[in-house]
Amino acid sequence: MFRSLFYKNQPHYLQSLLLSSRSVFRSFIREGRAMRLVQDEIEQLEYDKNRANDFIHKQLRLQVTNAFENTPYYSRLDFSIDNVDNYVDVLKLLPLMEKSTYLTRGDLFLNQNYKGFTIKGASSGTTGVPLSVPQSLESVIRESAFVWRQLKWAGYQPGDKRAWLRGDMIVPVDSLTAPFWRYSYFENMLLFSSFHLEEKTISLYIKAMVDFGTNIIQAYPSSIVAIAKYLRHRKMNYPGKIKAIITSSETLSIWDRKLLESTFQCAVFDWYGLFERVAAIGTCEYGRYHQLTDYSYVEFHERDGGLHEIVGTNFNNNLFPFLRYKTNDFVTLSNKQCPCGRHYPVVDNVEGRSRDYLITDRGKRLTMVSQLYKNINGIYAAQFIQESIRKLDVLLVVDASEYNAFSRSLLISNIKRKLGNSIDVVTFIVDSIPRTQNGKVKHAICNIEEF
Numbered sequence: 001m002f003r004s005l006f007y008k009n010q011p012h013y014l015q016s017l018l019l020s021s022r023s024v025f026r027s028f029i030r031e032g033r034a035m036r037l038v039q040d041e042i043e044q045l046e047y048d049k050n051r052a053n054d055f056i057h058k059q060l061r062l063q064v065t066n067a068f069e070n071t072p073y074y075s076r077l078d079f080s081i082d083n084v085d086n087y088v089d090v091l092k093l094l095p096l097m098e099k100s101t102y103l104t105r106g107d108l109f110l111n112q113n114y115k116g117f118t119i120k121g122a123s124s125g126t127t128g129v130p131l132s133v134p135q136s137l138e139s140v141i142r143e144s145a146f147v148w149r150q151l152k153w154a155g156y157q158p159g160d161k162r163a164w165l166r167g168d169m170i171v172p173v174d175s176l177t178a179p180f181w182r183y184s185y186f187e188n189m190l191l192f193s194s195f196h197l198e199e200k201t202i203s204l205y206i207k208a209m210v211d212f213g214t215n216i217i218q219a220y221p222s223s224i225v226a227i228a229k230y231l232r233h234r235k236m237n238y239p240g241k242i243k244a245i246i247t248s249s250e251t252l253s254i255w256d257r258k259l260l261e262s263t264f265q266c267a268v269f270d271w272y273g274l275f276e277r278v279a280a281i282g283t284c285e286y287g288r289y290h291q292l293t294d295y296s297y298v299e300f301h302e303r304d305g306g307l308h309e310i311v312g313t314n315f316n317n318n319l320f321p322f323l324r325y326k327t328n329d330f331v332t333l334s335n336k337q338c339p340c341g342r343h344y345p346v347v348d349n350v351e352g353r354s355r356d357y358l359i360t361d362r363g364k365r366l367t368m369v370s371q372l373y374k375n376i377n378g379i380y381a382a383q384f385i386q387e388s389i390r391k392l393d394v395l396l397v398v399d400a401s402e403y404n405a406f407s408r409s410l411l412i413s414n415i416k417r418k419l420g421n422s423i424d425v426v427t428f429i430v431d432s433i434p435r436t437q438n439g440k441v442k443h444a445i446c447n448i449e450e451f
């Protein structure tokens with residue numbers, strides 16, 4: 001809707017009305033009876049491990065049976081699921097599913113007997129390959145319930161005023177004048193455009209957030225970190241009272257998280273999810289990442305450098321069952337218990353989302369690439385583009401008054417230490433890091449095919 005000529009040509013107040021009307025559907029879902037039932041169901045699983053285990057096995061049985069009965073791919077497998085007791089064991093015998101298989105032969109995985117309402121959602125993806133997964137209405141409701149639970153963990157209460165700073169193209173991209181935000185009446189939320197967030201506009205964003213009385217911020221890490229860096233550079237904290245920041249969709253580094261916590265004086269709740277709905281990782285009030293075992297069935301497959309790839313089976317979309325889907329996203333596992341008392345396993349970090357990593361000369365993945373410049377004066381943001389083991393281009397957004405030859409040599413020395421001495425590094429100073437179609441910023445783009 002936001003990219004249509006009709007929307008672009010409306011005055012601001014009508015644009016606000018149009019985006020509010022979109023939220024009516026979300027409100028209809030959020031406040032409906034079906035949503036309340038799912039909320040009650042999953043709320044009872046948080047602290048009750050036995051109950052959660054029963055639930056997980058039931059969900060797995062339903063989805064595996066659904067796939068074998070209703071999709072061409074699984075019904076043609078020479079494999080029987082009759083008289084099965086343990087569907088976890090069954091799952092381990094099934095082939096892994098690659099994203100490329102889904103993109104080329106997705107029709108084989110579609111439930112042929114589904115008769116309900118279909119929602120065609122699409123993500124532009126961060127790797128440039130568009131992904132569209134049809135969803136049932138039940139799937140949308142269940143997804144909303146899990147997102148609601150994360151909001152609740154973050155302290156959200158009805159009536160809270162939210163600022164939304166993500167990839168919605170709510171302001172035409174060629175618009176040069178403020179306001180770069182619109183109001184959604186039914187959600188009590190101010191939606192900001194990530195696409196217009198620049199050094200010269202940031203102060204306007206901050207003022208609008210404060211004037212609105214924002215107490216919860218939902219944002220892409222790159223967008224909210226840009227605001228934090230702007231404030232920190234001026235030795236300021238955010239001049240308002242924020243309960244929580246909820247980030248998702250991009251990698252949030254440990255130091256960026258600390259920067260947000262200190263600049264906004266609040267806790268940060270990072271959420272990992274993906275459009276295929278095969279895994280979700282939420283953050284509790286103790287700041288720990290929990291893999292939500294009642295959302296999907298996840299296997300962690302060891303890769304390299306202590307990283308584990310997330311391989312997931314979705315529970316919540318009976319129209320499109322993904323069994324053992326390779327996400328190409330990685331976590332660092334943890335054996336810690338969390339004081340919050342929830343039984344969901346803890347992971348230390350979610351790293352390397354959608355190829356957001358570089359490859360060292362020893363063939364290892366280097367994640368959290370902002371470590372390469374985090375302590376160097378004058379570098380606001382960077383993007384690393386790796387075409388081969390020996391060639392790295394670096395786009396840099398800098399403060400010209402602080403960035404100098406010494407900063408550059410420090411950066412190159414950091415890169416060589418991590419990636420290998422033989423790498424050829426070329427730096428480019430740019431005004432801003434290019435955004436994806438969804439307004440995301442990728443810290444690294446690794447174009448080495450074998451990974």
Ligand SMILES: [Zn+2]
Pocket residue numbers: 284285286288290338339340341342
């Ligand atoms: Zn916890």
